[in-house]
Amino acid sequence: MTETLIDFDEVLEKFDPAMGLEVHVELNTNTKMFCGCPAVFGGAPNTNVCPTCLGLPGAMPAVNAKAVESAIRIGLALNCEIAEWCRFARKNYFYPDMPKNFQTSQYDEPIAFEGYLDVEVEGETFRIEIERAHMEEDTGKATHVGGSTGRIQGADYSLIDYNRAGIPLIEIVTKPILNTGAKAPLVAKAYVSALRDLVKALGVSDVRMDQGSMRCDVNLSLAPKGSDKLGTRSETKNVNSLRSVERAVRYEMSRHAGILLSGGSVLQETRHFHESDGTTSSGREKSDAEDYRYFPEPDLVPVAPSREWVEELRATLPEPPAERRVRLQADWGFTDLEMRDAINADAIDLIEETVAAGAAPQAARKWWLSEISRRANEAGVDLVDAGVSPAQVAEVQKLIDAGTLNDKLARQVFDGLFAGEGTPAEIIEKRGLALVSDDGPLLAAIEDALAAQPDIAEKIRGGNVKAAGAIVGAVMKATRGQADAARVQQLIVERLS
Amino acid sequence: MTGGIGAQIRPTRLSAMPELSRDEVRHLADLARIDLSDAELEHLAPQLNVILESVASIQGVAGPDVPATSHPIPMTNVFREDVVVPGLTPQQALAAAPAQEDDKFSVPRILGDEQ
Ligand SMILES: [Zn+2]
Numbered sequence: 001m002t003e004t005l006i007d008f009d010e011v012l013e014k015f016d017p018a019m020g021l022e023v024h025v026e027l028n029t030n031t032k033m034f035c036g037c038p039a040v041f042g043g044a045p046n047t048n049v050c051p052t053c054l055g056l057p058g059a060m061p062a063v064n065a066k067a068v069e070s071a072i073r074i075g076l077a078l079n080c081e082i083a084e085w086c087r088f089a090r091k092n093y094f095y096p097d098m099p100k101n102f103q104t105s106q107y108d109e110p111i112a113f114e115g116y117l118d119v120e121v122e123g124e125t126f127r128i129e130i131e132r133a134h135m136e137e138d139t140g141k142a143t144h145v146g147g148s149t150g151r152i153q154g155a156d157y158s159l160i161d162y163n164r165a166g167i168p169l170i171e172i173v174t175k176p177i178l179n180t181g182a183k184a185p186l187v188a189k190a191y192v193s194a195l196r197d198l199v200k201a202l203g204v205s206d207v208r209m210d211q212g213s214m215r216c217d218v219n220l221s222l223a224p225k226g227s228d229k230l231g232t233r234s235e236t237k238n239v240n241s242l243r244s245v246e247r248a249v250r251y252e253m254s255r256h257a258g259i260l261l262s263g264g265s266v267l268q269e270t271r272h273f274h275e276s277d278g279t280t281s282s283g284r285e286k287s288d289a290e291d292y293r294y295f296p297e298p299d300l301v302p303v304a305p306s307r308e309w310v311e312e313l314r315a316t317l318p319e320p321p322a323e324r325r326v327r328l329q330a331d332w333g334f335t336d337l338e339m340r341d342a343i344n345a346d347a348i349d350l351i352e353e354t355v356a357a358g359a360a361p362q363a364a365r366k367w368w369l370s371e372i373s374r375r376a377n378e379a380g381v382d383l384v385d386a387g388v389s390p391a392q393v394a395e396v397q398k399l400i401d402a403g404t405l406n407d408k409l410a411r412q413v414f415d416g417l418f419a420g421e422g423t424p425a426e427i428i429e430k431r432g433l434a435l436v437s438d439d440g441p442l443l444a445a446i447e448d449a450l451a452a453q454p455d456i457a458e459k460i461r462g463g464n465v466k467a468a469g470a471i472v473g474a475v476m477k478a479t480r481g482q483a484d485a486a487r488v489q490q491l492i493v494e495r496l497s
Numbered sequence: 498m499t500g501g502i503g504a505q506i507r508p509t510r511l512s513a514m515p516e517l518s519r520d521e522v523r524h525l526a527d528l529a530r531i532d533l534s535d536a537e538l539e540h541l542a543p544q545l546n547v548i549l550e551s552v553a554s555i556q557g558v559a560g561p562d563v564p565a566t567s568h569p570i571p572m573t574n575v576f577r578e579d580v581v582v583p584g585l586t587p588q589q590a591l592a593a594a595p596a597q598e599d600d601k602f603s604v605p606r607i608l609g610d611e612q
Contacts, residue, residue: 029579036582045600046591050584066579087567094530096604143601159601162590291528296567304573 003279004258008182008250011222011257017184018230019177019249020219021128023195025170025205026138026212027070032166033137034061034104034300039168041141041212045161053166055100061299063088067168068111069313070204071135072305074170075112076314077198078130083111085304088135088297096160097139105171107294110134111303117198118322119190121183123340128191129175140165176230184253189246192216193346196242197321200349209240210385216245218273220252222260231256232266236280239273241382242346247278255280275380328352332361345373346383350390357394367393371414388417395424408481409433434482439491442475442483446492449474460496468492517545 011017032039035052051059075082086109090102115130141164146156172195180187196207196214207214216239221231234256239248252271259266270283319327325348329339332355342348347368354364368383372393376386396413399405405413405428416427428434449471450457459467468489475488522542526533533541559565584590587600596603 031577031579031581035584036577036580037584038581044587046587046602048584049587049590050582054585054590062577063575064579065576068576085573092528096602099602144606145598146606157596157606158604159598160604161601291524293528298567301568301570301575302573 003255004262005251005254006257006261008254011253012182014225014261015222015253015257016178016225016227017180017249017253018221018223018233019174019180019184019188020233021174021177021188021191021245022217022219023172023192024138024215024217025074025172025199025207026214027067027168027170028203028205028213029064029066029070029168031064033064033067033135033168034166035059037166039166041138041164041167043163046163048163049165053099054162055098061104061297063300063303064168067135068303068305070168070202071111071133071170072310072313073202073204073317074172074199075115075133076310077202077317077320078112078115078117078133078172078195080112080115080130080133082305082310083109083113083303084307085109085302086111087302088300089294090297091136091292091294093292096158097142098165099140099160099162103137103139104297104300105136105294106134111305117191117194119187119194120322120343121186121190123336124183126177126180126183126187126190128177128187131173131175133170133172136169136171138164138167138169185246185249188218188249189242192245193242194321197349201318201321201324203318209242210382212240215240218245218248218252220249220256221266222253222256231260232268234266234269234271234280236271236273237283241275243380243382244273244275244278248273248280251278251280332365334361334365338365341369345369347373350383350393353390354393354397357391359394359397363397363400364390364393367397367414371411375414375418386418387420388414392417392424399424399428403484404428404434406481406484432482439487441479442488442491443495445475445478445483446471446488446495448478450492450495457496460492465493517542517549 027039029039031037032048032053035050037048037050037053040048052061072082086106088104089107089109091105091107092102094101110132112133113131115133117128117130119126119128140160140162143159143161144157145159174191177184177187177191196209199205199207199214205213209215218236218239219233220236221233223229223231234252236248236252239245256266267282271280272283273280325339325343328348329336332339332351334342342351342365345368347365350368351361351364354368355361372386372388373383376383379386396405396410396417399413400407400410409428412431412433413424413427416422416431417424421427421430452474453470456467456470460471471492472485472488476483476485519538519542522538522545523533526538591597591600591602594602
């Protein structure tokens with residue numbers, strides 16, 4: 001089906017967007033939520049399973065204390081209240097990714113509720129209100145076999161690996177995010193980014209969106225401009241990069257507007273996001289499958305964290321990312337604009353690690369925000385996945401500082417790094433990129449250039465130092481860019497004075 | 498077990514137990530993926546109503562001073578340390594599976610209700 005998409009500016013003239021973001025964070029505990037199986041996914045199939053996570057008769061769950069601790073710390077970091085008493089519930093549904101025929105989750109008694117996270121977009125602060133953060137377990141992984149597409153439609157049968165079933169998850173749900181207007185896509189991205197930074201700082205999850213340890217569902221609706229009613233929402237599932245969060249919001253705004261302006265009504269449905277072209281397509285419609293018949297899990301007793309425990313955990317919270325940024329900006333001497341660009345590019349951690357590896361802050365900033373950002377954009381990946389590590393950037397910069405490389409040659413070293421040709425030193429060796437540090441060949445090239453352009457030589461002799469630029473250019477050309485331009489300039493002046 | 502939001506949210510206490518209609522029983526059967534014929538629905542609906550009436554009579558006895566509970570023993574915070582314990586081998590895990598392939602459980606294709 002072809003969608004009618006409305007230009008983003010026109011959407012904003014006529015509608016106000018409302019968003020709701022649901023983020024699942026997979027905890028990095030040693031064991032699963034309710035059994036002692038390793039919480040490791042991706043190994044040989046069905047190697048990390050036991051009677052409990054396979055839902056075999058008679059098996060009894062037991063709550064992982066560390067997972068509860070991590071949930072409380074996430075809640076506290078999100079300025080939430082922590083429940084004094086809460087229970088797990090069974091979410092009943094029939095789908096073979098949960099062998100028990102229910103997922104153990106929390107329903108109306110989340111461990112954490114009523115919090116907020118402030119995010120900054122282009123100098124403006126938005127307070128994202130958190131409705132709840134609750135504990136649940138991840139599901140198994142189904143592979144659909146047969147059919148032409150490998151997707152669920154048309155599959156002949158499915159194969160299930162339960163290694164992931166039971167890995168602790170925290171689901172963090174926002175209240176409706178209103179009044180963001182044109183910044184809605186950026187606010188959504190900034191929220192997920194800030195949440196990721198926060199959870200990462202807590203050390204309770206790898207929060208790798210590309211690996212599924214952090215997953216985002218984007219709910220979006222449009223209301224006629226100035227109306228205080230919420231429109232019908234769509235729920236776009238598994239939007240798995242920061243860039244995709246922004247794109248999914250933008251696309252759904254344009255798609256909803258297309259439907260509404262043509263007099264149609266938006267279907268309340270699940271949508272799938274497609275990384276390849278940034279579009280969404282219809283998944284299953286919400287139906288009686290939504291009737292999960294939640295009830296309290298009778299095999300587990302309530303969780304009632306003592307206030308003493310909660311306060312102990314509050315004392316373990318790390319420096320909030322927003323405060324950390326203020327500190328880093330001061331340490332690095334970045335202007336507000338430089339800092340904002342670095343935040344928007346999601347480069348703060350990368351710059352920090354590059355500085356820690358020995359590079360000057362401005363040099364680290366320059367490489368991440370220019371050369372590497374450009375390539376990440378071209379490849380359509382997040383900066384962190386661009387294929388270059390902070391240690392490598394620091395190494396390249398060290399070689400520049402030592403006079404082995406200039407910026408131009410350094411870019412060629414990055415070419416090699418992106419192509420996976422080895423370490424910077426290996427690439428310099430293989431590609432023959434080092435600057436000509438020996439004055440001999442430079443002097444020879446200068447002689448040739450002066451001989452070829454006697455009028456220029458005359459001008460320089462006459463005191464016109466600027467004219468040396470033409471000779472420097474000729475020498476750079478002769479050495480295929482591998483000369484240190486400043487050194488060449490110096491040699492020319494010495495030669496002619 | 499008092500205080501907190503948990504104390505405020507309890508399973509709904511029904512004052513008068515309504516009759517289950519045949520359509521409601523059909524809906525429940527659909528949710529449970531049980532295929533019932535009209536005759537079976539006719540047969541089962543009154544039986545379920547008998548069970549509901551029995552529950553209603555218990556609820557009549559339990560006044561507002563008797564809190565609803567989800568667990569027979571009033572205890573909280575039964576936790577397990579985050580320590581790995583050996584589980585099953587894939588062979589053990591799959592021993593009772595009706596079908597398997599590549600150490601995975603093979604299940605019939607699933608239509609329409611992807612999670
Ligand atoms: Zn297990």
